[in-house]
Every structure is written in structure tokens, then in C-alpha cells.
Amino acid sequence: MELLFLGTGSAYPSEERDHTSFAVSLNNGYCLVDVSGNPCRKLKQLGVDLNSITNVLITHTHIDHIYGLPALLWGMWLEGRKEPLVIHCQQSDESIVNKWLETIGFTSWQAEFEVKVMPFSRRLLEPVIEEQDVMVSPFPAHHSVDTVGYKFILGKKAIVYSADSTPNETIKKMGDINILIHEATFASSVTHNHTALEDLLQYYDTERIGDVVVVHRSDGEPYQAVHDSLPVKLKERVHLVEDLDTFHF
Ligand SMILES: [Zn+2]
Ligand SMILES: [Zn+2]
Numbered sequence: 614m615e616l617l618f619l620g621t622g623s624a625y626p627s628e629e630r631d632h633t634s635f636a637v638s639l640n641n642g643y644c645l646v647d648v649s650g651n652p653c654r655k656l657k658q659l660g661v662d663l664n665s666i667t668n669v670l671i672t673h674t675h676i677d678h679i680y681g682l683p684a685l686l687w688g689m690w691l692e693g694r695k696e697p698l699v700i701h702c703q704q705s706d707e708s709i710v711n712k713w714l715e716t717i718g719f720t721s722w723q724a725e726f727e728v729k730v731m732p733f734s735r736r737l738l739e740p741v742i743e744e745q746d747v748m749v750s751p752f753p754a755h756h757s758v759d760t761v762g763y764k765f766i767l768g769k770k771a772i773v774y775s776a777d778s779t780p781n782e783t784i785k786k787m788g789d790i791n792i793l794i795h796e797a798t799f800a801s802s803v804t805h806n807h808t809a810l811e812d813l814l815q816y817y818d819t820e821r822i823g824d825v826v827v828v829h830r831s832d833g834e835p836y837q838a839v840h841d842s843l844p845v846k847l848k849e850r851v852h853l854v855e856d857l858d859t860f861h862f
């Protein structure tokens with residue numbers, strides 16, 4: 614199983630990164646978490662066939678998390694995709710996703726594939742994907758707009774993504790996590806709506822987390838200095854990933 618990072622940047626314009634988006638391998642194909650940057654180019658650079666993207670999970674509709682959707686669909690259409698693409702989003706975001714499809718005139722392309730928008734209630738915490746030994750469930754994050762993180766149970770592994778959020782007690786209560794993918798918009802201090810790397814490493818019980826993968830990073834922040842200051846045993850489990858990095862587990 615693998616995590617493939619298309620982008621690792623925060624909302625701020627970056628010289629080094631596309632906005633945060635990543636693919637997670639499922640049994641048959643991949644699901645993409647948020648869609649930004651140039652998704653088709655990044656997927657091709659990562660060796661992922663566009664046809665193998667079966668699901669898209671939207672965390673929230675801030676532009677840095679959804680602006681790549683038109684380019685992804687356009688690329689899929691040009692490559693003659695036939696299989697449906699399922700987009701999961703909060704009920705409150707359904708109309709925005711549908712307006713995106715309307716604005717780009719998706720139905721006028723006469724594409725041979727269907728885009729199924731599957732809204733869910735952020736309160737029910739029910740799985741949005743359940744197949745064989747895979748279960749993907751959203752949970753509420755703490756951000757300036759309604760946002761969800763996602764928990765992936767893949768076989769015996771638990772992978773959790775914070776999405777844009779302050780440190781989240783729901784994640785803290787989850788117990789053992791194999792991989793925590795967490796946003797750190799800043800390295801050492803943050804005002805609100807986001808997390809700083811230092812704060813997240815203090816807030817969570819890192820003894821119960823296998824690896825911490827740090828995304829949604831801003832240019833010019835001293836992440837490396839924070840990383841350098843960590844105790845050796847923690848340091849080797851905290852990963853400052855870059856665009857196009859892959860993580861096997
Ligand atoms: Zn963001
Ligand atoms: Zn946001």
C-alpha cells in the first residue's frame with residue numbers, strides 16, 4: 614500500500630509546492646484526497662494511470678483543495694475514461710461541487726464516464742468507502758469553514774488525515790494510528806484555524822503514532838529547525854514530505 618503526494622503546500626502561494634493533495638492506494642485503484650495543482654501531470658509523474666483513480670475525497674471547498682478538479686476531469690475525458698468517478702463531499706459542499714461541474718460544462722463534453730457526487734453528513738461519521746478490508750470514514754476537523762478529515766482502515770493499518778485543522782481531539786482519541794498525515798501551515802506558532810508543527814507534536818501522544826507525515830506547509834517556515842530539535846527516536850518518525858514523495862506501508 615502506498616501514499617503518493619501530488620502536492621504538500623499550504624494555501625499560500627508557493628515557489629516549491631503545489632497545494633496539498635495525495636493519492637491512497639485501495640484494493641483496486643486509488644482514491645485522491647482533494648484535487649489541486651496540475652493533478653494529471655503529477656499523477657503521471659508518480660506513475661499513476663488516471664483510470665486507476667476511482668474516488669475523490671473532498672475535505673472542504675477552500676480553493677487550494679478543489680481547483681484541480683476541472684483539470685482532472687478534462688484529462689480523464691481526453692483519455693476516454695469509461696468508468697464512473699465518485700466524488701465524496703460534505704452535504705454542505707455538494708452544491709459547490711455541482712456548480713464546478715456546471716461551470717466547466719461537464720455534461721456538454723458528452724463524456725463516456727459518469728461523475729457521481731456522493732454527499733455525506735459530517736455528523737454521522739459513517740464510512741464513505743467500504744470494500745473488502747478497506748474502510749474510509751470522515752470526521753469533523755476544526756477550521757474556518759466546515760471541514761472533514763478522513764480515517765482509512767486498510768487491512769490492519771490505520772491512516773488518518775487531519776485536513777486543514779487546529780489540533781483535533783477526535784484524532785487524539787483514536788488511539789493507535791500507523792500513519793498520521795497532518796497539516797502544519799506553520800512551523801512553530803499559529804494563530805487559529807491551522808496547526809504548527811511544534812504544537813501538533815506536543816498535542817498528540819506520539820508514542821501511539823507510527824509515523825507523522827507533515828503536509829500543507831508554507832514557504833520560508835523553519836520546519837527543518839523544528840525537526841532537527843526533536844529527540845532522535847521521534848525525529849526518524851516525523852517526515853517532512855515534498856511534492857512527488859511516496860510513502861510505502
Ligand atoms: Zn488549505
Ligand atoms: Zn482551508
